[in-house]
Amino acid sequence: MGHMSLTTGGSPHTVEELKELAFELRSKLLHLCGTYEGAVHIGGDLSAADIFTALYHYGLDVDPTDIANPARDRFVLSKGHAAVCMYIAMAMRGFFPYEGIVDTYGQLDSAYGMHPCKVHLPGVECSTGSLGHGLPLAVGMALSARGRGELHRVFCLLGDGETGEGSVWEAAMAARSNELGNLVAFVDRNRQLMTSFAEERVVFEPYPDKWAAFGWNVVNVDGHDMADLVGAIDRLPEVDSKRPTVVICETVKGKGVDFMERNLAWHAGSLGAADLERAMAALEASRDKESV
């Protein structure tokens, strides 16, 4: 695989380094959630933090100093409410200063809003937010690459909840029909919607079979196991192959903060100063537990 060929300096990170970066991303997320007065979609940010880390620090062939390079991999955030997680991951990758996010998030005229906007924030590939819109956009970008004979990939991150939208499956069908092996979807399978758990009101299972039935190459990983995520990226089919790939990442909404994990109350919210301390302690504890 030719990832990181656009990177200015440095070889790909090791799994251990990536874990550290994911911890830093979660810490920064919690900090924002504790200092910003409005609600942050912290549950779905934390479930996707390892995926974002694996993509921005390992999988995506991008150069933060050359954001319009036609050979770059494209990344489409379909679950647009995880924008802040993407902003911070991008900042950590060098796209823009982290301070700009912390200082202006959600404020008047900020480039960093609840859902990403390409017009306001160059470097972001597209404007998203309404669920079910990202995969069709990614299909268009993958077709464009095919049309020009370019050999980059198009990555798209979806939430499992949003795959209730019919447009996702329209795009899934189009991707298979047009043999877009250069398209890779990651699904953050945190098994929670905003107001219910998966299977309570909406039956998703047999979930991988649904993608397989649409003709996709299906890879199942633990979305919090960095080695697993890196392995999935390493084993992606060739860019010029014919089947699109979906990496279904089993995750936990609120991952890393015990009182947020699998808690419907933490789809979105704001931590006060006291709760921020509590959340940071929980994050530290969860890391200690993992390293044992």
Next chain:
Amino acid sequence: MPVTFTFGEMLSARSVIGSTLAELGDEHENLWVLTPDIGATLVEFRDKYPQRFLDVGLAEQACVGIAAGLAYDGNIPVVSGMLPFLSMRALEQVRSDVCYPNLPVKIIGTHGGLVGNGGSTHYAVEDLALMCALTNMTVTSIGDPLMVGEIIRQSMTMQGPIYIRLAVGKKDRVLYEPGQHDVRIGKGIVAREGTDATIFTHGTVVAQALDAAEELAKDGHSVRVVDMFTLKPIDEELISRCAVETNGRFVVVEDHLAYGGLASRVADVVADRNIHLSAFERLGIPQVYAGFGDDEELRNKHGYGLEATIAATRRAIAAQS
């Protein structure tokens, strides 16, 4: 192959679309054509540029989303299909994926108005209201089949999105001699000069308005007909000028809901510019689901056919100043 034609003859706008796109495919290597299972007339483009043609099947939302993805990557995508579905089923994709980032996606389609006898599922009668509401969208409705080619050609260099509305497009009257008018997006066409009243209209109803003006001329009335083929941005100067030059008498006739389409656009300009009118007649589709019938029967039934247009124009001319 260039389309050959004779003024006043019937011509298929669809064939003009097909040949124009096939021709433009040479000039613009980044031109894509997408369709949700519509478009026998796109065959020429498909055969010439199979790599840049995509039929997604019945999936309007994905079709528009994919077009946006192509546009993000520097392409010029033309989405061709039936307008009731492109304007309503895919409305959110048009709005959030195309208009919000201001991408150069061209949406062109048929079945604007009570045409095709498909029933209300297959009539786009709210589409102009919906499209005019979208920031960054340019909105057109074309009657003259040759003009369709010209508008598509002009749209190639536009930065943002455009909506191009046709009726059925199988057999349309050629309204203008080539070169007769300076056709420019955003500028209305004075299709017939006159001084007693102005009929504003768009699409295939222009032909009907010209017939009405011809009929009224027999009684000595001089009626101007304006083909306001661009609804957004609307030609405000022309509206102002017509108020002065045609004695403050306006008639708007259109194959669209009477409220929300061209009549509303004109009324907005009248209000915003504080234009004094002596008459404002509004003919279009009332708030009904229109039922079946051929185009002319439906126009007559719902009060915006030829006779109704003549009567409304007489009323406007006779109104007290």
